Amino acid sequence: MSADQLPASESRLYCFLPLLMGCLVFANSLGGDFVHDDLSAIRYNEDVTSSGGGASDGTGTSKSSIWSNDFWGTALSDVKSHKSYRPLTVLSFRWNYLVGGFNPFGYHVVNVALHGAVIITFARICRHRLQTTLRTSLMSASLFAIHSIHTEAVAGIVGRADILATLFFLLSFSCYHRLMEEGEERVGRQCFRWTSSVVLAWASLTAKEHGIAALPVALLFDVTSTSHVKLVDKRIRRAPYSSPTACWKISQFHRFTGTGIAIIALTLWRVSILNGQLPTFSDQDNPLALSHHFLTRVLSLLYLPAVNMGLLLAPVSLSYDWQTGSIPAIVTWSDGRNAASLLFYISAGLVAVVAFNRTNKIIIWSLLVMTVPMVPCSNLFYAVGFVVAERLLYMPSLGFCLLVGHGLDNLLIISENAGDVNQGMARAGFTHKIKRSSRAEGELCWPRLMRRLIFISTVVTATSLLTKTLVRNEEWSSRKTLFSSGLRAMPNNAKIHYNYANLQRDLGDWDQAMLHYRRAIQLWPSYSSAHNNLGTLLLGRSAGPTTDIERKKLVDEAERHFLQALAVHFRHVHARYNLAVINICYRHNLDKAISLLIDCLSLDAKHKPAEKLLNFLTIDRNRSSPSVQGSHQVNETGSTDKRSDDLHKKTSITMNDLLLILLEN
Numbered sequence: 001m002s003a004d005q006l007p008a009s010e011s012r013l014y015c016f017l018p019l020l021m022g023c024l025v026f027a028n029s030l031g032g033d034f035v036h037d038d039l040s041a042i043r044y045n046e047d048v049t050s051s052g053g054g055a056s057d058g059t060g061t062s063k064s065s066i067w068s069n070d071f072w073g074t075a076l077s078d079v080k081s082h083k084s085y086r087p088l089t090v091l092s093f094r095w096n097y098l099v100g101g102f103n104p105f106g107y108h109v110v111n112v113a114l115h116g117a118v119i120i121t122f123a124r125i126c127r128h129r130l131q132t133t134l135r136t137s138l139m140s141a142s143l144f145a146i147h148s149i150h151t152e153a154v155a156g157i158v159g160r161a162d163i164l165a166t167l168f169f170l171l172s173f174s175c176y177h178r179l180m181e182e183g184e185e186r187v188g189r190q191c192f193r194w195t196s197s198v199v200l201a202w203a204s205l206t207a208k209e210h211g212i213a214a215l216p217v218a219l220l221f222d223v224t225s226t227s228h229v230k231l232v233d234k235r236i237r238r239a240p241y242s243s244p245t246a247c248w249k250i251s252q253f254h255r256f257t258g259t260g261i262a263i264i265a266l267t268l269w270r271v272s273i274l275n276g277q278l279p280t281f282s283d284q285d286n287p288l289a290l291s292h293h294f295l296t297r298v299l300s301l302l303y304l305p306a307v308n309m310g311l312l313l314a315p316v317s318l319s320y321d322w323q324t325g326s327i328p329a330i331v332t333w334s335d336g337r338n339a340a341s342l343l344f345y346i347s348a349g350l351v352a353v354v355a356f357n358r359t360n361k362i363i364i365w366s367l368l369v370m371t372v373p374m375v376p377c378s379n380l381f382y383a384v385g386f387v388v389a390e391r392l393l394y395m396p397s398l399g400f401c402l403l404v405g406h407g408l409d410n411l412l413i414i415s416e417n418a419g420d421v422n423q424g425m426a427r428a429g430f431t432h433k434i435k436r437s438s439r440a441e442g443e444l445c446w447p448r449l450m451r452r453l454i455f456i457s458t459v460v461t462a463t464s465l466l467t468k469t470l471v472r473n474e475e476w477s478s479r480k481t482l483f484s485s486g487l488r489a490m491p492n493n494a495k496i497h498y499n500y501a502n503l504q505r506d507l508g509d510w511d512q513a514m515l516h517y518r519r520a521i522q523l524w525p526s527y528s529s530a531h532n533n534l535g536t537l538l539l540g541r542s543a544g545p546t547t548d549i550e551r552k553k554l555v556d557e558a559e560r561h562f563l564q565a566l567a568v569h570f571r572h573v574h575a576r577y578n579l580a581v582i583n584i585c586y587r588h589n590l591d592k593a594i595s596l597l598i599d600c601l602s603l604d605a606k607h608k609p610a611e612k613l614l615n616f617l618t619i620d621r622n623r624s625s626p627s628v629q630g631s632h633q634v635n636e637t638g639s640t641d642k643r644s645d646d647l648h649k650k651t652s653i654t655m656n657d658l659l660l661i662l663l664e665n
Contacts, residue, residue: 015123017138022119022145023112025469029155030108032477036320036499038157041093043102045073048093066090071161076273082385083279085270088206089161107157114163115154119145121170122398129177130362132402133409139458140405144397148315148468153391155476156320162394165211168204169373169395172197176218179255180226194255198262205266210395212266213373219259220368225361226252281385282569284324284495284524289383291329299330301379303337306344307388308374312400315465317489318472320482321499322388324524325492362406369399411454418447479503494524501533510537528569535561535578555586573604580613590617 034043042048047066070076071084092110100106123141126132132140144150153159179193197218204211283290288300307327311318319326330337348367355363373395377384475485483503486496501516517534520527538558542551559582565575580596583589594617600610 015120015127015137015141018123018141018145019116019119021142023116025146025466026112026115026151026154026473028470029151029473029476030105030112032108032155032473033104033479034102034107034157035476035479035482036156036158038104038107040072041158042097042107045090045093047073047090048097066094077275079277079280081277081279082281083274083277084209085273086161086206086208088203089164089208092160092164093157104157107160108155111154111157111160111163114160114167115145115150118163118167118170121167121174122401125170125174125177126402126405129174130365130402132362132406135412136362136402136405136409138405139408140402142462143404143465144401146462146465146469147312147397147401148318148465148472149311149390149393149397151318151390151469151472151476152320153394155473156391159391159394161208162391164207165204166395166398168200168207169211169214169217170398172200172204172214173218173221175200176215176222176259180222194258198259201262202266205270209270210373210376210392212270212376213395215259215263215266217365217368217372219256219263220372221361221365222252222255222259224356224364224368225359278382279385281383284527285385286379286383286387287324288327288329288387289379293331295333296329296331299333299335299338299341300327302345303327303330303341304388305374305378306337306340308393308396309344309400310340311388311390312393312397315468318390318468319486319489319493319496320390320476321486321490321493321495322390323386324494324527326490327387362402366399366403366406369402370396408454408458412451415447415450415454418450480507492523494520494527494530497523498527498530498533501530505533505537510541513537526568528565528572528575531561531565531568532572532575532578535559535565535575539578539582555582558582571603573600573607573610576600576603577607577610577613580610584613584617593617 047069065075066087068076070081071086071090072082074081076083076085093107096107096110119141122144123137126137126140127134153162175193175197179190179197198215201211201214201218204214281290288304289297291297291300304327351363352367354360355367374392377386377389377392475481480503483496483500486493487500490496497516497520501513501520504510504516505513514534514537517530517537520530521534524530535558538554538561542554542558546554559579562575562579562582565572566579569575576596577600580593580600583593583596594614597610597614597617600607601614604610
């Protein structure tokens, strides 16, 4: 019995088996903590934690700002905003917070549940919309369920944006495809299908930016998959007073026109959110796209799609960060990686030509899903803030998994047909029997060998992916395991050394922290944050039990790093504040310290340590002068509303108190 002849109950089992696999393989991610970007996007995001949905308006009430802030809680109008507008994802985080607070278990449960919803939706689209065989649907959805490239999207909580965008992307396509299948009757139902598709596409866009691809993929699939379809329908031909060709063209024209207008409207709406500003990133975020050499920029960016395909084919070396140093730039035509780029584009072109020439809907849909969602993050229109991001491959991997499943199914069909033909020819006496064993009689061995090879390779691949996914989930469980795994995978990534140094600093191992800060600076000499944080540790060491010579050496080196941070990044607020502390505690230059603190507040009005220190210097500098010899002290005022009382009963702070404030930043 073939896969397509199975009873309905077994068909449903084939449909839900990938769902079970996906939930089980990511079950060990449920115990993970908030790591990496989760802290900025959830724990420290007032749009998530505020009961009213936003920051306070200054009157004690909460004013919703979820619709005017970016994903990280920064106002979209702010020049520092990355313009990542994802209110639907932030709403889901807020729901998690209202239900369970900051218990990460609930956030992970939602991520795994949404991943399961994507799996089942994908399987149904393969089977019922793209008309794949049951075996193709099973293999494609199972591969998607367990693929290791999805660990960042599922095990990392902020990856929910990609899962939500993919879910609504699939639902939007499903509605649009049902619209394609509707006849010319039931106009109301057609309008409902089209409206649902547009609304779901908008939901995908509000979950994450590449959700903008939902309607373009549906429209391009509509155009390409019907380019060779005969326009004569036998049922419509019976209608005496209508031209079937004219009716079909008008229906498709309306569909194309309406969808095209919707795409333009959604694009203009999303562009308007930028407030006339493009997001700005530093060259350490995306050194390939921001390279000053045109040839380097072009060759490197052409190579990145081949890197993404390599991650889908063999997710061996995975990392939470692919920025500085992970992928060296291609500077000349003689670089061997250009051959990989050329091979990728030739292969993709050949597959596309064959698919469009034969109007193979399965391959057409796969290619569209693999390419169109990657256009917004391709650096084609503007530089994005990353080189490669594994979670961005969550949506394109749908097409990849379907291609693999479709290819395996075709190979199995070829081997089965070849075996049947060979058996028939052998029985007719046209071929010689190969007597390897009693079971091999009447059949040439190569079809059976082919099926065995496919089975073995499938089992080995599935086992490898399952193992890699389980291990990778554990790596995403905490900051320590995640940053350590990144250090093993990308030892030349300056940002990974920087993050690992931050971890060691928080754990109290300052020697290891300074070692990795120095390594980050060695890999990226203009890494301003690494210069600043290394300076803070050196300044902290100077407050310990050291000799005057050692203390002077540590302070001088710390000052050099702060100045280097400012030379690279003129608006670096923390470096200015740290220099102000040095001028107060070591240089005794209060005028320069006041100037630096004023600059800090002009760049960041919410910088509380600078505000407190400036208040002390401007109000009380005539009463006492801070110094750092022995137990020398400076005085700090209390809160603003009790300043007059605090002037009479000053609370003294030591150099160590200042350094504690310093290291908090």
